[in-house]
Amino acid sequence: MKKTLLSVENVSSGYGGELILRNVDFRVCQGELMGIIGPNGSGKSTLLRTVSRILRPRQGRIHLDGKDIGGMSHREFARKVSVVSQSPESAEMRVREYILLGRLPYFGKYQFFETDHDEALVERYMELTHVSRFKNSMMSEISGGERQLASIARALVQEPELLLLDEPTSHLDITHQVQILELIRRLNRELGLTVLMVLHDLNLASAYSTRLLLMNRGSVFKVGSPEEVITYRIVEDVYETVVLVEKNPLSGKPCVFLATEEDMRKGKKG
Amino acid sequence: MKKLVIFFFVAICLPASGLRPGGPVGLCAETPPGHPYTGPAPRRIISLGQTITERIYLLGADKNLIANTVYCVEPEDARHKEKVGTLLQANIEKIVAMKPDLVIATNLASPRQLRKLRDLGIRVVQFSYPENFEEMCEQFLELGRLLGREKEAEEIIDKTRRDVAAIRMKTAALPKKRVFIQLGVKPLHAVTGESFLNDYIEFAGGINIALRDGHGTYSREKVLKGDPEVIIISTMGSSEGETGRKEKEVWMKYRSIAAVRNRQVYLVNPDKLCSPTPLTFVEGLKEITGMIHPELEIGGAK
Amino acid sequence: MRGARIRRWVIILFVLIAALILVSLMALCTGAAGISPARIPGIIYGGKGTGEYSILFDIRLPRIILGFAIGGALSLAGTILQGIFRNPLVEPYTLGISGGASLGVCLNIVFNWYGVIGVIAYPISGFLGAVMVILFVYGLSMKAGTLKTQGILLTGVMISFISSSLVMLIMALSHSEDLHGIVFWIMGSLDEPDMLLVWVAVIGSLGGLVVSFFFCLDLNALALGEEEAVHLGINVERTKRVLFILASFLTGLSVSVAGIIGFVGLIIPHLIRMFTGTDHRILFISAFLAGASFLILCDTLARTVIQPFELPVGVITGIIGGAVFVYALSRRQVSL
Numbered sequence: 001m002k003k004t005l006l007s008v009e010n011v012s013s014g015y016g017g018e019l020i021l022r023n024v025d026f027r028v029c030q031g032e033l034m035g036i037i038g039p040n041g042s043g044k045s046t047l048l049r050t051v052s053r054i055l056r057p058r059q060g061r062i063h064l065d066g067k068d069i070g071g072m073s074h075r076e077f078a079r080k081v082s083v084v085s086q087s088p089e090s091a092e093m094r095v096r097e098y099i100l101l102g103r104l105p106y107f108g109k110y111q112f113f114e115t116d117h118d119e120a121l122v123e124r125y126m127e128l129t130h131v132s133r134f135k136n137s138m139m140s141e142i143s144g145g146e147r148q149l150a151s152i153a154r155a156l157v158q159e160p161e162l163l164l165l166d167e168p169t170s171h172l173d174i175t176h177q178v179q180i181l182e183l184i185r186r187l188n189r190e191l192g193l194t195v196l197m198v199l200h201d202l203n204l205a206s207a208y209s210t211r212l213l214l215m216n217r218g219s220v221f222k223v224g225s226p227e228e229v230i231t232y233r234i235v236e237d238v239y240e241t242v243v244l245v246e247k248n249p250l251s252g253k254p255c256v257f258l259a260t261e262e263d264m265r266k267g268k269k270g
Numbered sequence: 271m272k273k274l275v276i277f278f279f280v281a282i283c284l285p286a287s288g289l290r291p292g293g294p295v296g297l298c299a300e301t302p303p304g305h306p307y308t309g310p311a312p313r314r315i316i317s318l319g320q321t322i323t324e325r326i327y328l329l330g331a332d333k334n335l336i337a338n339t340v341y342c343v344e345p346e347d348a349r350h351k352e353k354v355g356t357l358l359q360a361n362i363e364k365i366v367a368m369k370p371d372l373v374i375a376t377n378l379a380s381p382r383q384l385r386k387l388r389d390l391g392i393r394v395v396q397f398s399y400p401e402n403f404e405e406m407c408e409q410f411l412e413l414g415r416l417l418g419r420e421k422e423a424e425e426i427i428d429k430t431r432r433d434v435a436a437i438r439m440k441t442a443a444l445p446k447k448r449v450f451i452q453l454g455v456k457p458l459h460a461v462t463g464e465s466f467l468n469d470y471i472e473f474a475g476g477i478n479i480a481l482r483d484g485h486g487t488y489s490r491e492k493v494l495k496g497d498p499e500v501i502i503i504s505t506m507g508s509s510e511g512e513t514g515r516k517e518k519e520v521w522m523k524y525r526s527i528a529a530v531r532n533r534q535v536y537l538v539n540p541d542k543l544c545s546p547t548p549l550t551f552v553e554g555l556k557e558i559t560g561m562i563h564p565e566l567e568i569g570g571a572k
Numbered sequence: 573m574r575g576a577r578i579r580r581w582v583i584i585l586f587v588l589i590a591a592l593i594l595v596s597l598m599a600l601c602t603g604a605a606g607i608s609p610a611r612i613p614g615i616i617y618g619g620k621g622t623g624e625y626s627i628l629f630d631i632r633l634p635r636i637i638l639g640f641a642i643g644g645a646l647s648l649a650g651t652i653l654q655g656i657f658r659n660p661l662v663e664p665y666t667l668g669i670s671g672g673a674s675l676g677v678c679l680n681i682v683f684n685w686y687g688v689i690g691v692i693a694y695p696i697s698g699f700l701g702a703v704m705v706i707l708f709v710y711g712l713s714m715k716a717g718t719l720k721t722q723g724i725l726l727t728g729v730m731i732s733f734i735s736s737s738l739v740m741l742i743m744a745l746s747h748s749e750d751l752h753g754i755v756f757w758i759m760g761s762l763d764e765p766d767m768l769l770v771w772v773a774v775i776g777s778l779g780g781l782v783v784s785f786f787f788c789l790d791l792n793a794l795a796l797g798e799e800e801a802v803h804l805g806i807n808v809e810r811t812k813r814v815l816f817i818l819a820s821f822l823t824g825l826s827v828s829v830a831g832i833i834g835f836v837g838l839i840i841p842h843l844i845r846m847f848t849g850t851d852h853r854i855l856f857i858s859a860f861l862a863g864a865s866f867l868i869l870c871d872t873l874a875r876t877v878i879q880p881f882e883l884p885v886g887v888i889t890g891i892i893g894g895a896v897f898v899y900a901l902s903r904r905q906v907s908l
Contacts, residue, residue: 054799078805085803091795092850101793105805112789112853114574158804340881359882361875362763363631367605369623380756386765390630487744 002029005194006051006162011060013050019058020046022218028162033188033195035205037229038215039239044198045086047215048166051196052083064162078105082155084165088147090140095131095150096122098139102157121157129153129183145176152183163187165197169204177201181208202256206230207248214238230254311418312372312393318360319376321545322397323348325410326374328426328547331417336368344541362386372416403469403551407431410548430548434473437559440566441475447562448528449476450498452488453540455505455517460488467543474559476500494524500562501529504540536561581854584847588861592640595865599636599872600628635762635875638770639868642762642826643836645777647863649822650837651844651855652784652815655791657721663838664823667728668705671735673827674758676701678742681753694757695769698828705731706820721798721812759884760831762871769829776825780818781860787815788852795850833886836863839893843900866893 006028014020021043028034036044049055051062053069062069064080072080082102091098103118114122126132131153134142139150148168155163165184169177185208187193199205205212206226214221214229216238222229232245235256242264244257316337317323323342326335337352339360352368355361362383365373373387377398387394395416400406407427414423449471451461460480461467471478479496480488493501501521505513514537521527521535529535538561543554559566601609605627615624649664664670680686680697689696709731713724743751764770790811793801801808826833840863841855848854870888877883 049799052803054802073805074802074807075805078803083803085800089795089797089800093792093795097851098796101796101804104789104793107789112785113578119574355881361604361882363627363875364604366623366627366631367607378752380761380763381753382756382761382763382765386631386763389765390626 002031004028005030005032005065006196007063008047008051009061009063011050011057011062013046013055013057013059015055020218021050023060024218024220025060026213026220026223028194028196030194031188031192033185033208033210034197034213035209035211036196036198036213036215037200037202037205038221042215042238043218044215045166046218048083048164048196048198052081052164053077075105078158080160081162081164082158082160084148084151084155084163084168086166086168086170087144088139088151090147093139094135095137095139095142095146096126096135098150099126099131099135099154099157102154105158121159122153125153125156128187129156145172145179148172148176148180149183152180156187161194163193163195163197165195167198167200170200177204184208202230202235203248206253206255207251226253230256312370312416314368314370314372315417316354316365316368316370316373317342318355318374318379319397320344321547322374322376322413323351324545324547324550325413326417328549329414329417329419329422331419334417336370337365359383366390366392374413374416400466401464402466403434403473406466406546406551407548426548430552433552434555437555438473441473441559441563444475444563444566446475446477447499448479448496449474449500449502449562450479450493450496450529451502451504452517453504453544455513458488458490458493466546470543470555470558471562473555474562476562490524494526497526497528499528499532499534501527501535502538502558502561503536504538504543534561534564581848584854584858585861588858588865592861592865592868595869595872596636596640599639599868600632602872602876603627603632604875634764634767634770635871636868638762638764638773638830639871640864641770641773641777642830642833643840643863643865643867644860645773645780645822645826645863646833646836647840647844647859647866648777648781648784648856649819649826650863651841651852651859652791652819652822653837654841655794655852656812656815656819657725658795658797659725660842661838662725663835664819664826665832665834665837666725666732667820667823668709668731668735669702669728669820669823670827670832671732671739672701672703672705673698673824674701674739674832675735675742676704677757677828678739678754681750681757682742682746692766692769695828698757699824701735702820702824702827705735706817706824710816724816757831760833760886762830762867762885763882764829773825773829777822777860780822781856783818784815784856785853787811788856791815791852792850831886833867833889835886835889835893836867839897840866842897846900 004027008024008026011024012019012022024043024047036047038044046055050057051069056070064072069077069081099122100114100118103114103121106118123132126135129149129152131146131150134146139147142150152165152168163184168180168184172180181204184195184197188195199209209226211224212226212229213223214234221238222234230245231254232243235241235243235245242259244259245254246257247253248255311334313334314336315326315331315334317326317335318339320339320341320343323335323338324344326332327345327348332347335351337354338348339356340353341356342348342351354364354368359380360383365387370392373392373394375384375394375396377396379396384394384396397409397413400409407430410427411420411423414420451467451471453459453461453467460483461471461478462483463478463481468478468481479493479498483492503514503517503521505517518535518537522530524530538557542550546554601607601612605624607615607624607627611624612628615622615628618625646664650662653662653664653667654660676697676699677694679701680693685697686693709724709727712727713720739754743754746754790801790806793804793806794808794811796804798808801811823837841859844859844862845855848858867885867889870892871885873892874883874885874888877888
């Protein structure tokens, strides 16, 4: 059994008076690449925001490496967990400066300039994420896919133990979707980085995750390998849509096909 | 915020010379009453007010006046003196460079600037706006003492008091008429009992319908209710021009007012009325008396 | 990379300091008294006692020093607020701080506090007014321990409307004497006779600059949005709170000493950002220096353009600042 890195114990959380997450309980092991899936409004992003300390849990506790995250300082937490949000802001700064901000959690109290070590790290991760070629462009002038890459580079520069991503491939075409997910998988495999990411697309989630967490109505519906979670029964149940689940002939991973109403009429006739 | 500032300017320009003054009681801020200054007469004087300039000329001390403000246009010679700013804002640097031995200001001058001048060792005397005729006379005498022209001041004041007394004698016997003096158009601004100008009405044998109305913003309704027998319009800056005439037309529509029926709605030049020297006070009083009691044969009335 | 950037920053600082010195010297050499610059070394060498020495060092120099402090403070406050709110239209005056200060001073004038405790009542009442508004706005915008920046902006704008209405109310009800006292103060002027206040302003604004510097990296991170900044390990709530109070302090200080001088806090941060970029490490100090130079320049113009009139310095900052701003915007095609 691998060591548990993140444990979410019986957490409830939400905005204002409204609870969105109820009694969520799961663990992420070291070196895992866990995908969070679920219908719209099922609480995927709220879960990620609670784990990343934007929202404070109303109930329950979250431990990272055995330590309660509520008790950590902002800086300490940022050195362990970094977050790539859905659509990074297009701030008026150069890509390189933006990535350099990822070193802030390591700055001393009276330190105002980056060290040579910081610079070297930035260069290294820019190479790794293929950001180097546009490192001198403004963040506001690059494409959405490039911005997503830059955001991942910034998150890596934080040298985290856990990387959280909130739908890193939304708004991107399949070229960029694959490019980014391949990168995340490489980071997971080669650097041993633990990843927890929200994904909209069931097939991408199935193809890239080692384990899946299926959310429904603010609670965990099922946790397990893609084969265990993506079955037509579970998906039809949670998504309330008729689907067909087949094995991807290349990878053997489960693959979801939609069934339109017309298809179903034809299917019945045939 | 800019609108606010504009409002401030307008607000101050309208009633500036017609309202009750606040500020320190006493005739002048430097020497307490009863302890007149007794040094040598100042030789380099700067005046920071039109009324002060006029009074200095009246006292014949204008040779020692080295500078005044851009608003000092009476008498003609005052226009050609060096200018050091306006009533409200003076150019401190220029004043200091001219090395005056006495600066005379009104209570409209910037307190910060006066303080700066005093800090730099310049003697500054400040006259508040007189509350009534009697205070104006006292101030004039005080100025005379200050400039070493006490005798001239006394002569002028004696004559002024005699002239004013003569007019009051004539009007005292006549029935009092209800009078309304209007200073501003927007907002409608009245001369009240707190104003210096109220003395014109009383000496001329009238009753001010706005006598007890504190400070001067007024409404037309109240004027109609007060039903004045004489209305005198003295809008700042433009009595000769459009504003005053238009305002008169407005009043002429209200046939219920006695003054309108009697055709006793008049326009007056506010410069003379609002910033009086002993001399112009008598002239102004004659003019007002002529308006309130046209039956009297008094020079100056039309 | 870092070396090149630091070299660039040093050049920017050098240019700004040179500009500040130049403008200050110019301000020292120009004025209604018409002292020719060639004679100034002689006057200084001649020492105290002469009228000309007095004009240079008792009249012109205090204004330059105060211009440095107030211009720097306003510009710095604007930079900080624009950084927190990530909104280029925010300036010290949008938050109702100046409105509160005006109200305080009006009340002081109407209730004759200055008669009781002296001239010092003006800055004190102005500052208290500013503090009241800050506490009020701040209290209204705190929800569940977090400061809602959008809420603060709206509340601030509303408060500033309310206070200007109250000021108008006071003016409508007050006598002309009080009225013109209010006008003098509202117009804004660097003509402060009390040297103690001048030095308080200098120390206050320089202190603000030092404190702000410790938060420059936090503000850089805040440019990415509040959540991103949290992810970067920034204690966003504390940063916002400290900087908001700091900006209010700087504004309250300026307004209560020099009255209302608009536009500096809006325009200077913008113009400077065009040259330095959005990095607050260089932006803060550059904006401070540029604001100081700008206000000294405007004050020199205010007291010399239409002699012998002395224009309110706010008029000049508005005209020059606004014109330069529109020009720069149209050139750069920057969308707000």
